[in-house]
Amino acid sequence: QVQLQQSSPGLLKPSQTLSLTCAISGDxxxxxxxxxxxxxxxxxxxxxxxxxxxxxSKWYNDYAVSVKSRIxxxxxxxxxQFSLQLNSVTPEDTAVYYCAAYDLYYWGLGTLVTVSS
Amino acid sequence: xxxxxQPPSASGTPGQRVTISCSGSNSNIGRNxxxxxxxxxxxxxxxxxxxxxxxxxxxxxxxSGSKSGTSASLAISGLQSEDEADYYCAAWxxxxxxxxxxxxxxxxxx
Numbered sequence: 001q002v003q004l005q006q007s008s009p010g011l012l013k014p015s016q017t018l019s020l021t022c023a024i025s026g027d028x029x030x031x032x033x034x035x036x037x038x039x040x041x042x043x044x045x046x047x048x049x050x051x052x053x054x055x056x057s058k059w060y061n062d063y064a065v066s067v068k069s070r071i072x073x074x075x076x077x078x079x080x081q082f083s084l085q086l087n088s089v090t091p092e093d094t095a096v097y098y099c100a101a102y103d104l105y106y107w108g109l110g111t112l113v114t115v116s117s
Numbered sequence: 118x119x120x121x122x123q124p125p126s127a128s129g130t131p132g133q134r135v136t137i138s139c140s141g142s143n144s145n146i147g148r149n150x151x152x153x154x155x156x157x158x159x160x161x162x163x164x165x166x167x168x169x170x171x172x173x174x175x176x177x178x179x180x181s182g183s184k185s186g187t188s189a190s191l192a193i194s195g196l197q198s199e200d201e202a203d204y205y206c207a208a209w210x211x212x213x214x215x216x217x218x219x220x221x222x223x224x225x226x227x
Contacts, residue, residue, distance in 0.1 A: 037216070046119055047162070047205055049216035064215050098161055104152055104207060104216060105173070107161045 002026040002101045004108035012115045018086040021076075022099030022108055029075045029082055030055045034102050036082045038073060040095035041110075048095075053082055089115045120145065120217035121206050128225040134194040137222045139206035141187050145217055149209045151189040153182055156203040156221075165204070166191060193224075201226045 005023040012018060020038075027034060035054040041047050051063035053073045063071050072085040086093060094115045099108040122140040129135040139151065153166035164173055166182035169189065181192045189208075193200055206219040 039216075046220050047207075047218040049218070062214050065213065103167065103209075104154070105164050105167060107163065110161045 002106040004099050006108040006111045009112045020084045023081040037100040038084045039098045042095035091115050119220040121219035123219035123222045126223045129196045130227045133196045137191045139189045139219050144212040145208040145210040147187040152207045153191045154205045198226050
């Protein structure tokens with residue numbers, strides 16, 4: 001059973017960088033059958049998939065068009081976790097952020113991120 | 118606006134059967150399998166159905182899923198008060214190269 005532990009919530013100011021990590025137990029971030037996703041949820045945008053990283057003999061990433069210029073998702077193999085970095089945040093990025101594994105089979109508990117001046 | 122279309126609300130009385138629809142297109146539901154997620158108030162979404170009609174371990178057989186063409190449905194039989202939640206469909210979109218979701222259906226047990 002895969003379990004995902006997300007890092008602590010945060011309050012950011014506009015233009016700052018959002019950074020979150022998702023620690024994996026019960027599987028390996030380097031698994032060749034897994035994908036590691038970030039999703040956010042807000043009242044205005046609903047559930048929005050942001051991107052994923054996965055390993056198939058080398059590392060790959062897919063990112064949503066809406067955030068492609070600002071997002072980076074990286075694996076951290078020594079710590080068996082993966083991270084989300086979103087640059088130049090605005091109040092529109094205020095949401096609950098979830099990490100999710102495989103084809104969204106397993107979800108973390110969520111982290112509220114608020115962007116406000 | 119969400120890529121997949123769901124009714125915003127549904128309701129039923131205890132013991133009834135309710136269905137929730139999810140409409141997409143050839144690039145998502147038409148080519149790929151559909152997941153359904155249940156989100157209880159104040160909690161993270163939880164996988165309810167995967168692969169159109171497969172239940173993860175622990176999900177009661179009162180929940181079932183189906184798919185036809187570019188649409189999918191979630192059926193809940195023997196409705197119970199604890200089924201009151203938001204339900205979301207999801208599928209991979211080959212054109213967007215992204216997971217896409219429905220806007221969610223709020224199920225009320227009367």
